[in-house]
Amino acid sequence: MLAACYSSAGLSDVFFILISLLLVVILQESDVKWASRWDTYLLVADDQIHWFSIVNSLMIVLFLSAMVAMIMLRTLYRDISKYNQLETQEEAQEETGWKLVHGDVFRPPTNFDLLCVYVATGVQFFCMILVTMIFALLGFLSPSNRGGLMTAMLLQWVFMGLFAGYSSARLYKMFKGTNWKRIALKTALKFPGTVFVIFFILNALIWGQKSSGAVPFGTMFALVVLWFGISVPLVFVGSYIGFKKHVNEDPAKTNKIPRQIPEQPWYLHPAFSILIGGILPFGAVFIELFFILTSIWLHQFYYIFGFLFIVFLILIVTCAEITVVLCYFQLCSEDYQWWWRSYLTSGSSALYLFLYAAFYFFTKLEITKPVSGILYFGYMLIVSYAFFVLTGTIGFYACFWFTRLIYSSVKID
Structure with missing residues (x-):
């Protein structure tokens, strides 16, 4: 009986000491302001990876910008100068390249x-x-x-x-x-x-x-x-x-009879060029995409909206530039059906987004229930669909501006 009372008294003393220590910890002064008390839990330890993502994306943009500058300042300028110097009817009939399809380039698509x-x-x-x-x-x-x-x-x-x-x-x-x-x-x-x-x-x-x-x-x-x-x-x-x-009126009038499109080389096949065009926009954002997926599915905080805004701007520039480059090659090959292809070229990056989501599911997540797996792929399908319409629209308006610019710069009889 005495031993039990002693044991009970000992536990009470220990409990009292723990409470006292806890009060000392709580009541002691802290240098952290009350409004910033959650900042410790929002710290990002891998911000260097975010910077690596930005640098990787910037390198892609610089590479594409150099290609676009080469097309605009050299090839395209030379084409416009040559087309504007044509004087005789015989020379005009021998024109080649993208000017040749001026009567069909603004034909409404199917x-x-x-x-x-x-x-x-x-x-x-x-x-x-x-x-x-x-x-x-x-x-x-x-x-x-x-x-x-x-x-x-x-x-x-x-x-x-x-x-x-x-x-x-x-x-x-x-x-x-x-x-x-x-x-x-x-x-x-x-x-x-x-x-x-x-x-x-x-x-x-x-x-x-x-x-x-x-x-x-x-x-x-x-x-x-x-x-x-x-x-x-x-x-x-x-x-x-x-x-x-x-x-606004189109820079060139549309012919009544559609022009026959010549046989295209294999690298300008619609399926191939569309799939190739989606790789670079996805490559510009896929590193940051890892952190976004981790934030959504592993319940971590994503609050670096400055990084995300820069990546968003890089995505816009990348989609616009790769679509313009491929559209120029397509028009030079006398294929004037650029409306839908301009949309699908940059929009195909959504396919790579969905494939990356599947890779993330099998490598990073430990989901075993069928319903949970269906939920994951269902929600990622919605995200990929939204990404498709966003990137496709960026590429479409870039090609729309590009075609109207080049065809308004040449003399068309």
Whole structure:
């Protein structure tokens, strides 16, 4: 009995000593300010790898910039000078190269309404990402509050429907389209509808597992209200404004009869050039992509939005330059069907993104349940789809500016 009491008294003393030490630790002064108390957990120990990612991307951009400069300042300038010096009709009939297809280069492509929808969706994504990054750089969005970041991106997507409708209607009118309401409806429903169906199926799988991570029905209903209550009307307003505005005339008139495209060399085959064109944009961002995937799937903080903004700018420049280079080679080979290829060339980087996501799944993640694997690949499919429309739109507008520039610089009879 005495031994038990002594043991109890000893434990009480030990507990009292531990409490006292704990109070001393808590009450002692600290040099860390209260507002900066979480900075220790947000420190990045591998910032050198981030710098390596930036340097790697910059080297790719410099290489592409040198190629574009060589084409613009030497080859293209020589072509324009030669074409403008042609005086006789016999010399004009012997013209070769990209000027030869001036009567077909601005011919509307097949399924141009679908192209307008995808380009407009890319514009919407571009505006959303740009505004969200600016707010994050200014400190309005905290990386520790992931829900706030996703909410901000969702709201930006909804309100950027105005720019999507405007760009789709302008492009649709340039292709001599007349039914702007139909193109506005497709723009408002095509991409969000596809993503919503995939997201609903994935969320149903989570519901089936009775997980608390499932999105409630009320939240799903709120998303639908935002979609049809704000985004769709804004797309129609933007389409109305864009269709009413006058579009600029093409630098060259389009012939009534399409010109026959000669047989192309193997390295300019559409499938090969498209797949090659997507490698460099993906190579410019794949190192930073590792940290983003780690942040999403391994619950680590990603808050270096300065690095991400630089990588985003590098991605824009890379997509634009590689698409312009391949478009120039295509036109020199007398292939004037550049509309869809310009979009798919840079957009094919999304294929490499999805393949890298599969590699990341099998090498870094330890997911064994089938439902968890389906969720991973489903969400990465949505991300790759969004990356496709974003990079494709960048490449398309780069080639659109390039073709209008070169054909407005030569004398065309």
